[in-house]
Amino acid sequence: KQEVTQIPAALSVPEGENLVLNCSFTDSAIYNLQWFRQDPGKGLTSLLLIQSSQREQTSGRLNASLDKSSGRSTLYIAASQPGDSATYLCAPCKGYALNFGKGTSLLVTP
Amino acid sequence: GAGVSQSPSNKVTEKGKDVELRCDPISGHTALYWYRQSLGQGLEFLIYFQGNSAPDKSGLPSDRFSAERTGGSVSTLTIQRTQQEDSAVYLCASSAAGAGETQYFGPGTRLLVL
Numbered sequence: 001k002q003e004v005t006q007i008p009a010a011l012s013v014p015e016g017e018n019l020v021l022n023c024s025f026t027d028s029a030i031y032n033l034q035w036f037r038q039d040p041g042k043g044l045t046s047l048l049l050i051q052s053s054q055r056e057q058t059s060g061r062l063n064a065s066l067d068k069s070s071g072r073s074t075l076y077i078a079a080s081q082p083g084d085s086a087t088y089l090c091a092p093c094k095g096y097a098l099n100f101g102k103g104t105s106l107l108v109t110p
Numbered sequence: 111g112a113g114v115s116q117s118p119s120n121k122v123t124e125k126g127k128d129v130e131l132r133c134d135p136i137s138g139h140t141a142l143y144w145y146r147q148s149l150g151q152g153l154e155f156l157i158y159f160q161g162n163s164a165p166d167k168s169g170l171p172s173d174r175f176s177a178e179r180t181g182g183s184v185s186t187l188t189i190q191r192t193q194q195e196d197s198a199v200y201l202c203a204s205s206a207a208g209a210g211e212t213q214y215f216g217p218g219t220r221l222l223v224l
Contacts, residue, residue, distance in 0.1 A: 031210050043114075043201060044215040051210065089153070096143070096166055096209050097155035 002027045004101035006090055012107040013080055021075040021104045023090030028071045030092040035064050035075050037086040038103070044089065047075075080108045112136070114216035116202050122222045123192055131187040131219045135204030142185050143205075143213060144177060148198040156200075159185060160208055192223045 003026040013019055023033075032051045036044040048064040050057045050073070056065040063076040073090055087105045091098035115134045123129050135142050144156040155169040159179045170176070174193075179185040189196055199218040205211035 034212065036215075043217040044203075046212050046214060049212045091153075093209070096141070096158040097169065098143075098145070098153075098213060099155070100153035102152045 002092060002094060002099040004090060004092060004099050006088075006101035006104050008104055009102070010105040010107075012109065015080060015082060015108055015110050017080050017108075018076070018078050019080055019106075021077070021088050021090075021106070023073040023075070023092075023101055025071045025073075025090075025092045025099070027092075027094060028068050030068065030094045033064075033066055033073050033090065033092045034098060035062075035073075036089045036091065038089060039086050047088075077106075080106075082108050082110050084108050114202055114204055114214055116200075116216040116219050118219060119217065120220045120222075122224065124224055125194060126191055128188065128190045129192055129221065131189075131200050131221070133185045133187070133202030133204075133216060135183065135185070135202070136214055137183075139204035139206055139214075140182065141205045141208045141211065142179060143203040144185070144187050145201045145203065146171075146198045147201060147218070151198075153201070156187070189221075192221075194223050197221055197223045 007022045034049045035047045048057045050066040061078040066073045087103040089103045090101045117132045142159040147153045158166040174190045177187045201218045203213040203215045205213045
């Protein structure tokens with residue numbers, strides 16, 4: 001069974017800082033990995049999808065990397081803003097089902 | 111365009127009653143997924159549909175849970191004889207095809223079993 005760990009569980013930073021969220025997973029035989037954000041009481045918003053053959057993917061201020069062989073992914077957020085405050089979830093996918101970590105709760109203070 | 115929609119947004123029911131949760135995927139998406147988000151459990155996969163068939167029901171927690179999809183579109187998740195441990199947020203997602211595609215999530219149905 002795929003085990004997904006996200007570190008740190010919670011993070012508070014002042015606006016403008018660059019930050020890194022970490023994700024590790026136990027089964028490296030994955031098709032892809034998605035990063036999501038979840039705002040309180042809301043559904044999930046897809047941020048980035050990295051295919052297993054890719055090393056990284058970028059969207060705006062977000063950059064996600066994938067090292068499949070070591071079972072690790074990182075999400076880099078540049079120049080953080082208060083609107084980035086949310087829970088960030090990592091989800092490697094083997095087959096059809098996404099396996100989720102418990103997330104990193106991010107608070108960006110003005 | 112319209113995203114994934116779910117109804118109802120909230121549902122309160124009494125233990126032992128049956129409930130039906132509905133999901134409308136993004137138009138044209140052939141794959142549909144149900145997940146559950148419980149306090150302290152995180153998000154767990156329940157079932158996957160490709161068209162109207164469900165090749166993977168491995169995540170359904172008990173035989174009280176069932177799901178169907180009709181016309182390759184709308185899906186209904188039914189929970190019979192609800193228990194308090196069924197209280198959770200039920201999330202639906204869809205993707206354009208199957209494996210390897212981005213999954214887009216709906217806002218969820220928050221179920222509370224009293």
